[in-house]
Amino acid sequence: MKKILISQRRxxxxxxxxxxxxxxxKLAAILFELGFLPIPLCSExxxxxxxIEAFNPDAILINSGNDIDEFPQRDRLETRLLDYAKIHNIPVLGICRGTQMMNHYLSGTLSPVTGHVATRQKLIGEWAKDNDYTDVNSYHNFAITNETIAPELEILxxxxxxxxxAIKHKNLPWLGIMWHPEREPVLPKADKKMLVKHLAGI
Known part of the structure; x- marks a missing residue:
């Protein structure tokens, strides 16, 4: 089983x-059912x-929860995780705050946003169409925009x-999504396909 290191909210x-x-x-259960070994990390x-090195991970998941700068311990752990992923060229998946952290790590910023908490949003773009996405759940007060995205990231x-x-790194196997597959009553087929394809590196 491929080992997936997961940062946690604090x-x-x-x-x-x-x-x-x-x-x-539910996130750990989803990953395990898809054939991965989920390993939650301690921010302390x-x-x-x-x-991090002791786990010899196959991929890293930067999880949701907390705003950046709310808990510096978590921020520093996730910075180290992204450093490790960059050096070893392993897949990274960001979920919500995790996507924001990837952008922050690469010197991007965030903007306040309204209307994106406890709603569903239609996805626009060829990547969404090609991967069978229509609408997704949404639970965030801050957003990445055209003006705040890091130069090394591409909009999906x-x-x-x-x-x-949704974003991806232009050169590294990093993918970020601003929705929560684990909050759906049943894991959508599009999310299942995305998780397996990206975290397995295929």
């Missing part, structure tokens, strides 16, 4: 005086020497209001 649990990493359990080990799909919903 949350303060005030009534227990704790900070926790976590992710939607953001500076632990050899932490947008919405009617110009918000970028």
């Amino acid at each position: 949350d303060k649990i005030l009534n227990r005086n704790e900070e926790r990493d976590g992710m939607d359990v 080990l953001h500076s632990a020497e050899g932490y 799909a947008t919405t009617a209001d110009g918000v970028i919903k």
Whole structure:
């Protein structure tokens, strides 16, 4: 099974005086059912020497949750993950915040956006058409636009209001999506195809 390292959201649990990493359990189940070995990472080990290297991952998933700069530990871990992926030329998939982090890592920025929380958005673009996408779920307050996208990234799909919903790196096997396959009641066929094709590197 190909090993997929997954970054997690980080949350303060005030009534227990704790900070926790976590992710939607459905995402791990989806990956496992598709033949991957999901390995969630601990953001507190953001500076632990050899932490990422010890797993010898086949691919990396930069997950959703949290805004950039909300938890510097998570930001630093994901920066290290992208460094590793760049050096070793392995696939990276960004989901929502993960896509934003890829853009941030490459010196892109974000813009506030309205109308993209708890909605469905139609995808526009040849990539969406070729991969059988019509509409997708949407849960984000910040967006990548034509004006804020990093130069090393290419736009794959947008919405009617110009918000970028899918990107890829021009030279590296990095793909970012601004929707959540794990939040669908049943995994859409288009997402299943995308996950297998991209994370398996085929």
